[in-house]
Amino acid sequence: MRALLIVNPHATSTTTGRRDLIVRALKSAVDLEVVLTRYRGDATKLAAAAAADKFGLVITLGGDGTVNEAVNGLLAGASTPGHADGSVPGPDGAPADAADLPALAPLPGGNANVFIRSLALPDDPVDAAARLIEDLAQGRERRIGLGRAAGRYFTFNAGLGLDAEVVRAIDGIRAHGSALTPALFARTALRQYYRVTDRHRPVITITEPATLCPAAVFLCIVSNSAPWTYLGRRPVHANPDATFDTGLDLLAFRSLGTLVTLRTLQQMLTDRTEPPRGRTLVTAHDLPALVLRAARPVAFQLDGEYMGEVEEVSFRSVPGALRVVG
Numbered sequence: 001m002r003a004l005l006i007v008n009p010h011a012t013s014t015t016t017g018r019r020d021l022i023v024r025a026l027k028s029a030v031d032l033e034v035v036l037t038r039y040r041g042d043a044t045k046l047a048a049a050a051a052a053d054k055f056g057l058v059i060t061l062g063g064d065g066t067v068n069e070a071v072n073g074l075l076a077g078a079s080t081p082g083h084a085d086g087s088v089p090g091p092d093g094a095p096a097d098a099a100d101l102p103a104l105a106p107l108p109g110g111n112a113n114v115f116i117r118s119l120a121l122p123d124d125p126v127d128a129a130a131r132l133i134e135d136l137a138q139g140r141e142r143r144i145g146l147g148r149a150a151g152r153y154f155t156f157n158a159g160l161g162l163d164a165e166v167v168r169a170i171d172g173i174r175a176h177g178s179a180l181t182p183a184l185f186a187r188t189a190l191r192q193y194y195r196v197t198d199r200h201r202p203v204i205t206i207t208e209p210a211t212l213c214p215a216a217v218f219l220c221i222v223s224n225s226a227p228w229t230y231l232g233r234r235p236v237h238a239n240p241d242a243t244f245d246t247g248l249d250l251l252a253f254r255s256l257g258t259l260v261t262l263r264t265l266q267q268m269l270t271d272r273t274e275p276p277r278g279r280t281l282v283t284a285h286d287l288p289a290l291v292l293r294a295a296r297p298v299a300f301q302l303d304g305e306y307m308g309e310v311e312e313v314s315f316r317s318v319p320g321a322l323r324v325v326g
Contacts, residue, residue: 008062011109047073063110109291144244164299208291
């Protein structure tokens with residue numbers, strides 16, 4: 001099998017020595033080509049080229065951002081207006097079939113590696129490479145559903161409001177050379193919550209489904225899988241019922257008051273099988289579509305990547321869109 005390994009050389013949880021070890025191991029199982037990303041968005045172009053060149057497999061070694069870029073490259077219609085059901089149009093206008101695209105095999109190289117952990121894959125890159133070789137030998141692969149919003153696919157979550165504001169702030173801190181740690185994330189989130197975000201005037205409206213919530217909300221977390229994210233090795237369960245085999249799940253906050261927010265965070269940080277509960281929370285499971293509108297530009301993130309400010313976002317669930325090994 002021809003396989004392309006896309007490596008983010010700036011990935012934080014691997015070293016050059018371990019990367020070389022992984023490459024040698026993979027070459028024993030596949031006809032491997034290795035490329036290093038040079039800038040943000042490069043993995044999208046590399047994965048799209050691999051799909052056009054009929055590679056059988058695209059492997060990523062990086063964080064969730066690298067995975068997201070590769071997924072959007074593989075599903076090459078990501079920048080093309082999609083069909084009403086959110087499917088990707090192929091070159092002849094017909095929806096692309098995952099069977100006609102390279103499979104994806106993500107190896108962990110970032111801080112959180114949320115997508116990889118959601119797939120129940122090892123979070124050590126060497127162990128994950130060994131598991132990948134075993135899975136390839138056994139022919140183990142599956143199809144998973146994705147979310148689609150603002151012309152891009154996402155694998156595990158998207159957010160509008162406070163969580164995206166935190167992602168934006170973290171990006172600015174990391175641009176100055178600081179490493180992302182759970183402590184840094186927590187400090188940044190607290191600073192954003194108390195000093196920056198508007199906790200008094202909700203501006204986001206859920207317009208589809210129309211009957212879900214008539215009142216405006218402050219924050220929306222849209223999940224394609226669980227957990228939402230990780231603080232170190234601790235999962236955060238915003239929408240614990242979300243899976244790759246169902247539609248999208250939603251958690252929205254009608255209040256950002258301190259006591260309400262702390263109570264909700266406490267629920268999200270415990271191992272639980274049901275969504276957070278409370279009078280000021282809005283939850284929904286297995287949604288095929290979701291539309292959010294804001295009275296002013298609001299921060300927006302996909303798979304932990306800051307996407308800018310938006311005033312309207314339409315979400316679609318895209319079942320069986322991607323083949324993954326494992």
